[in-house]
Amino acid sequence: MKQFVKRLLYGVLIVSTVCTLSGCNREETSTTVHADRGPVGYKAIAAMNASAAEKAEQSVRTMSREDKIGQLLFVGLQGTTLEEPQKDIMRKYRVGGILLDNDNMVSKEQVRTFTQGIRDNANVSSLMPPFIAMNRERMQYRPSLMLPWIQPKILSKQGLDAVSSLATRTAIEMRDLGFNLNLGVMVNTHSFYSYTDDVDRAARIGEIITKRYATNHVFTGYQFFPGGADYTVPGLTVDTSKASLMDDDGRVFARLIDATKEEHPMIMVNAVKVTSVDATHPVSVSKPILTDWLRNELGFTGVVVTDDIEVGATVSGMSMAEYAVRTINAGSDMVIIRNDAKHIKEVRDALLQAVADGTISEDRLDASVRRIMLMKFSNDQ
Template sequence: MKQFVKRLACGVLAMAMIGVISGCGQEAPSTPASSDRAPIGYKAIAAMNASAAEKADRSVHTMSREDKIGQLMCIGLEGTTFDESQKKLLRKYRVGGILLDHDNMESKEQVRAFTQGIRDTANTSSLMPPFIAMNRERMQYRPSLMLPWTDPKLLSKQGLDAVSSLATRTAIEMRDLGFNLNLGVMVNTHSFYSYTSDVDRAARIGETITKRYAANRIFTAYQYFPGGGDYTVPGMRIDASKASLMDDDGRVFAQLIDATRDEHPMIMVNAVKVTSIDADHPVSLSKTIITDWLRKELAFDGVVITDDIEVGAAVAGMSIEDYAVRTINAGSDMVIVCKHPKHIKDVHDALTQAVADGTISEARLDEAVRHIMLMKFSNE
């Protein structure tokens, strides 16, 4: 009997060992892992030991659709105080950028408080930090607020050292006031605001300003692609061919794209028509110009931003809602909506609906947001 029990125990043990050994050749049942799309805060991603590109990819992969749509908007605000109504606006629409102008600024202390309020609200509301922008080159001079910007053509004649010096001082000033984006430089050679009519010199000036700003953690945006005329004139029509533009302002942009890739500048488009390339659409609504030419041919992989779409929509003869959706589909990544709360709501609602019904594809949304997040993480 004892011998039988002993044999039985050995048999059970052997069977158990066979089960363990055979089990090693099979995949063990997996335990549910946390989803790759589980929300991860901006700070956590920023702290990752990864490249800006990897962080941007991670953000796009985990962001909610609501947050992505908000990133497409850069809005203006009314008043000189970041009050509770504006905090609600930022929290509700979760916007990618805020643009301040003359009417928002009175003194250094007031502007610092305004921009600090924006940052604090974004931080406490777990929002992606927004761009806080101004157009530095066109700000009205106020001795109590900031340095004067030298007349562009005079500054150009003073040489690149003078350009570099002024850009450095104004970048430091902007950073001190709480800004991180200058919606300039004017690199077109045909505008009243142009530095020069020499395209190669215009590119060198744009590069100098952008690099000095970037060294002081301020982004820039080049105005206006593809050039060839005075883009500050609403409704301007240009008949120049692509080849002639590439011997003109197009060459400025091509040189700047190559020379300042590491500084991640934006490029701004507006409602001027280049009829020889796209007779039916202004630049800001032209996939042929933004996606096929700027993106594919000139290899620009940064943020494309519109000028104020309220002006663009009026020139194009359409609603701002339709204009916003169509410019995103043409290849723009961000739209500027200046100040009117109703217009901000209308544009946000239109973008939300367009993504929901597939008019703006998830792939196009993700592509735009990735451009924006890559730029933001490059300044960490």
């Protein structure tokens, strides 16, 4: 028996030595691989003890290319209830945002059910939670649904306290209805929808609205960079010099970029031409305007979103596929596709192909996804 024990101990010692020399500790290797990969799902990343920026970076590292492309898509849905066709659009295209309008809304309870369905579908489909947005300032007033938004110039004349009070009440209302983004705060001074023609006051009003919404966990988006004219007119051409624009609406955006950085607002662009800066391309596909001016000169690090791609592509004389690829390369992060599932597929497929063939670089794609995810993680979204 003693001889058997000695042989057994000798055998264990040999095996242990061999494993040590050859690095065959399987448990230790498995742990190391797992640490390198990190958490994969949104919930796991959200639960990390880390900053919003670190969580955004982890998302970029672990998301598939299809999920990354999906984050660039801001889509409209048909109907007033979330049925299988709408759910399938979310699942198939992995969409980053959903924009609802008057046709999607009937009553408070119906809207709450709709938005809850969107969140539930994202959850069971392992999607990153989408932005759920409306343009609050353009919604038709219906007493059964929401508070009236006072005509902007009238509201401005009532004073900044009135602006703050209305923004607070409507932000609470939007959050109650299930929205997390008011995509459309008009900060241009030349539109019918403008609050004022005074650029300093326009900047202050935009700041107040954004901060009141952020306090109630609702993001905002500013319309429309760089301003200087009524950008609600499709196909408009602006001949104003860049210096003049920076004394006009450009100054509004510069102040808002500085004053509301912590609130992570979006900036919306459309297909207006500013020929003094880019004689060839509309704003939404102009790298000199979106990257060189907005990002590099004015220091905007947030999400840039296009207006409706169907309008922008038509005005620009491009297919939606070409327009989508060019706006991302110019500096946009998200593309709005309002009405047609076929168009969503067309845009998604074009973006996938562009990344696959290098027309859009992986670094360029990751930069947009990083900005989008930073915004989503920054405000308990």
